Amino acid sequence: IFDSLRGRLDAEQKHITLSGVDKIKDKLMEANRIIIVACGTSWHAGLLAEYVIEELCRINVEVEYASEFRYRNPIITDKDVIIAISQSGETADTLVALENAKKQGATIFGLVNVVGSSIARLSDAGAYTHAGPEIGVASTKAFTAQLAVLYLIALKVARDKQTIDQTLFNKLLADLAKVPQLVHDILQEQDAAIKEIANKYAEARDFLYLGRGFNFPIALEGALKLKEISYIHAEGYPAAEMKHGPIALVDENLPVVFVATKDSYHEKIVSNIQEIKARKGQVIAVISQGDNVVAGLADDVMVVPQVHEVIAPLLSVIPLQLLSYYIGVNRGLDVDKPRNLAKSVTV
Numbered sequence: 001i002f003d004s005l006r007g008r009l010d011a012e013q014k015h016i017t018l019s020g021v022d023k024i025k026d027k028l029m030e031a032n033r034i035i036i037v038a039c040g041t042s043w044h045a046g047l048l049a050e051y052v053i054e055e056l057c058r059i060n061v062e063v064e065y066a067s068e069f070r071y072r073n074p075i076i077t078d079k080d081v082i083i084a085i086s087q088s089g090e091t092a093d094t095l096v097a098l099e100n101a102k103k104q105g106a107t108i109f110g111l112v113n114v115v116g117s118s119i120a121r122l123s124d125a126g127a128y129t130h131a132g133p134e135i136g137v138a139s140t141k142a143f144t145a146q147l148a149v150l151y152l153i154a155l156k157v158a159r160d161k162q163t164i165d166q167t168l169f170n171k172l173l174a175d176l177a178k179v180p181q182l183v184h185d186i187l188q189e190q191d192a193a194i195k196e197i198a199n200k201y202a203e204a205r206d207f208l209y210l211g212r213g214f215n216f217p218i219a220l221e222g223a224l225k226l227k228e229i230s231y232i233h234a235e236g237y238p239a240a241e242m243k244h245g246p247i248a249l250v251d252e253n254l255p256v257v258f259v260a261t262k263d264s265y266h267e268k269i270v271s272n273i274q275e276i277k278a279r280k281g282q283v284i285a286v287i288s289q290g291d292n293v294v295a296g297l298a299d300d301v302m303v304v305p306q307v308h309e310v311i312a313p314l315l316s317v318i319p320l321q322l323l324s325y326y327i328g329v330n331r332g333l334d335v336d337k338p339r340n341l342a343k344s345v346t347v
């Protein structure tokens with residue numbers, strides 16, 4: 001993540017350098033629509049980017065699973081900009097989806113880790129996340145790095161389109177610049193507590209992850225990480241969607257992980273937590289520092305520093321990655337090489 005920000009963001013000077021974005025700036029400024037195409041964890045980064053770009057830039061965004069998009073006959077025009085997100089830059093479904101879109105005239109912006117990879121070569125412009133090769137198969141730091149770049153793009157476009165005011169721009173930029181240090185602090189300060197939580201729940205058969213707004217994609221990503229490296233069945237849901245089905249699963253054996261950092265909908269998430277507690281579910285919550293309300297309701301908490309709600313997901317994903325890691329370790333699994341999972345899904 002530090003590499004993703006270094007040289008691209010100068011919070012003091014309020015300056016963002018992204019030469020790839022400059023290359024397609026006119027297309028972006030006039031875009032009818034941004035279509036984000038990705039798979040797996042990269043898709044979750046795309047989903048969060050949808051929330052952020054729509055909020056800050058007021059551009060219509062759609063997020064597509066490349067693995068489905070490639071089999072559809074989507075309506076794409078030269079007014080569409082496609083953002084392709086891929087850690088490896090080689091994911092076959094994403095590549096085919098892009099080739100199809102390119103034939104219809106779309107401009108493609110590639111966001112990949114690997115310099116010279118197939119997706120990078122197919123793109124009209126792009127940015128490298130430079131998150132280095134992941135040691136493990138499951139995507140963790142690539143996710144954070146993808147988000148860092150997507151946030152920079154959103155902020156840059158929002159400022160040029162004047163869809164946010166200078167005060168908000170400055171606040172978001174300043175909070176984004178703090179993220180590398182805050183991630184470091186979370187890893188240090190929460191490590192022991194998260195390890196203990198992992199030991200407590202390592203034998204659970206199923207987990208439910210809930211979040212709302214900017215925290216919803218993080219709930220999905222938390223559930224995916226647990227599946228990938230701990231082999232525990234986990235579902236991520238929008239918090240309010242719980243009443244439309246998953247609530248039937250709740251009993252004393254179901255750990256429910258809430259991504260519950262302070263945001264505009266905080267009261268709603270508090271009442272969702274109460275609903276789970278009333279049904280004897282066990283609540284693990286990611287909370288903002290100083291949130292005594294959720295700390296008082298939840299069985300276990302993982303604490304992150306408070307930043308603007310738009311930036312908060314960059315922090316709240318960290319304890320969830322660590323929780324999955326420690327549950328996997330507790331179960332004696334090789335968390336770096338999960339069974340059945342390939343680093344690049346090229347077929």
Ligand code: F1P
Binds near residue numbers: 091
């Ligand atoms: C997408 C992805 C990863 C996942 C695993 C399989 O890869 O689903 O998110 O952790 O490695 O592939 P990519 O297109 O981002 O390289």
